[in-house]
Amino acid sequence: MTARRSPLAPTLALAVLLVLAGCATPFVPTPTSPDSTTAGTNADTTPATDGVDDGSGGGTSNVTANPWGSDPVVVAVRNEGSRDRTFAPLVREAADFWEANDDRYLGFSVDYEVRPDAEEPDLVVAFTDDVPDCGDVSDAVGCAPLLTDPRQVDRPETVWVQTSLGNESTTLVAKHELGHTLGRTHADAPTSVMRAKSVIYTEPQPNATERAFPWDDTDFTVHVDAANASDPDGVVRQTDRALTYYEDDPPGMPDNLSFERVGSPGPDTEVRIRFGATSSCASSTGSCVESYGTDPDGDGAIETYTRIDVRLVGIDTDAVGWHVGYWLAHALGAEADAEKPPPFRDASYRERRGAWWE
Incomplete structure (x- = not known):
């Protein structure tokens, strides 16, 4: 009798816990049971995304004014990692999100100028293979200062994002970290961006x-x-x-x-x-x-x-x-x-x- 091959059973994706200041601690969920699909195929798996809503949930921040002031925030983008990737479009996408939703979520206007090679930026989004220590959190995928008052801003401020993430996850982490630099905490809206727990995917792997x-x-x-x-x-x-x-x-x-x-x-x-x-x-x-x-x-x-x-x-x-x-x-x-x-x-x-x- 011929031995036959069964379907493979993928588990949930690598998930990370985003905590205050944008640090993140990864964990791997328990593998799921195999799906009864046609032999020789891979069963699709939908990742668990605890508490995802339409983006309207969450509390209201105490921030009443833009900690960056009224001028556009000049954002530089630095790739300090080993991967040959262009991250500026993803940072631009994250900045666009906050510009489009500033009245709804921030209560003040914010304008960004994403200039990757800016010599005197207000903010640097730095991509690195290993995010520096972020409070008490190890193995972070991102880190940023929580800024609620202009007196806290020490230009140029730096946001760190890990290089190994896929494009969608990179954009999500960048949105999350920019949110912290605008005074948003994990208790603030939009929950889908600022919540304490999200599913994060890496770049494609074999x-x-x-x-x-x-x-x-x-x-x-x-x-x-x-x-x-x-x-x-x-x-x-x-x-x-x-x-x-x-x-x-x-x-x-x-x-x-x-x-x-x-x-x-x-x-x-x-x-x-x-x-x-x-x-x-x-x-x-x-x-x-x-x-x-x-x-x-x-x-x-x-x-x-x-x-x-x-x-x-x-x-x-x-x-x-x-x-x-x-x-x-x-x-x-x-x-x-x-x-x-x-x-x-x-x-x-x-x-x-x-x-x-x-």
């Missing part, structure tokens, strides 16, 4: 299926759900055959792989061997894989795997090791059968049940 090795490291923990197998001891022995095979550096596979079998699965267990069909892995006899991971660029596809479930349905005990080995090769970057180690290329019924690991 998908897991495009990477030579789609994991963060080469150390894996493995749980075998032997209690639900017809031959618990046999499937454990067979799984160990597959794990040992990969630890011995087979051709075409990453070096220095290590597998530790655990008695019960935990949140960090990367490989789970399970028995019985599911809605996304339905078959009367066969095997498939359910893949989990992160989607930091928000394209609906996994960029890095965090877990796989190898699911076996009606497989003879003496063929379990082969099926586990087949899907391990798939998860380790060998998408096509021709890329897999020799035992997993066009193996016959008998070969799958023989000593393929020798």
Whole structure:
């Protein structure tokens, strides 16, 4: 019987918590369950965006006058990061937002002149690979001073934005940080810009299926759900055959792989061997894989795997090791059968049940 491929299951995108002064602390949400879509496709995932509204919510700031005064605010744009990107149009978009909504949200008029190479700017929006320390927050994606009074302004003020974000997220962070320089806090409108929590996406990244090795490291923990197998001891022995095979550096596979079998699965267990069909892995006899991971660029596809479930349905005990080995090769970057180690290329019924690991 031919092993078949299941859909991948992307998780929520990398989210960040925007806090006072524009700093941000990232966290990765728990992976979602795989969607039951057509085999071989990636299921779309809609990011959670806690508390998004139409932009009219939030409190009213105590700021009653423009802390920058009545003259246009000259904004310079500096790219101090390693990425060759042009950020000025995104800063201009963020500035346009506040100019178009100044009466509604600020209670005073604001005008910006975005001149990337201005020699004596009022404000510098600096793009950097690593945002400097921003209060007590580490791993920030943006940082800006909260300015509510002209006496606080020390020209040129600097707003920091991380270079690795996608265009939409870069614009959102720039809007958020400019809002702080106009006296807006996280309690102020518009909530969709100034709220304390937002979903942030990175620049496009290679998908897991495009990477030579789609994991963060080469150390894996493995749980075998032997209690639900017809031959618990046999499937454990067979799984160990597959794990040992990969630890011995087979051709075409990453070096220095290590597998530790655990008695019960935990949140960090990367490989789970399970028995019985599911809605996304339905078959009367066969095997498939359910893949989990992160989607930091928000394209609906996994960029890095965090877990796989190898699911076996009606497989003879003496063929379990082969099926586990087949899907391990798939998860380790060998998408096509021709890329897999020799035992997993066009193996016959008998070969799958023989000593393929020798």
